[in-house]
Amino acid sequence: xxxxxxxxxxxxxxxxxxxxxxxxxxxxxxxxxxxxxxxxxxxxxxxxxxxxxxxxxxxxxxxxxxxxxxxxxxxxxxxxxxxxxxx
Numbered sequence: 587x588x589x590x591x592x593x594x595x596x597x598x599x600x601x602x603x604x605x606x607x608x609x610x611x612x613x614x615x616x617x618x619x620x621x622x623x624x625x626x627x628x629x630x631x632x633x634x635x636x637x638x639x640x641x642x643x644x645x646x647x648x649x650x651x652x653x654x655x656x657x658x659x660x661x662x663x664x665x666x667x668x669x670x671x672x673x
Contacts, residue, residue, distance in 0.1 A: 616664060620657040626650045 606614070627650035634643060 617661065620654070620661050623650070623653040623657040627654050 627647070630643070630647045630650045634647075639647075
């Protein structure tokens with residue numbers, strides 16, 4: 587049997603510029619509460635794929651949905667700039 591080897595160059599050569607910048611890392615960190623809230627909502631919905639919903643499941647989904655909405659609100663409030671005070 588022959589060994590299979592790549593005969594072409596690497597598509598994306600390694601470079602130090604591939605690392606995220608500090609600004610990008612700060613944006614990711616700012617969005618993390620929303621991402622975690624959405625993951626929690628997805629987990630609650632995935633549980634319902636193979637069984638009927640109980641009262642507890644309904645409460646869990648509503649709670650997770652409220653957390654997503656709150657995280658979206660907080661993210662929107664952080665991203666909008668505050669207008670300068672009028673003298």
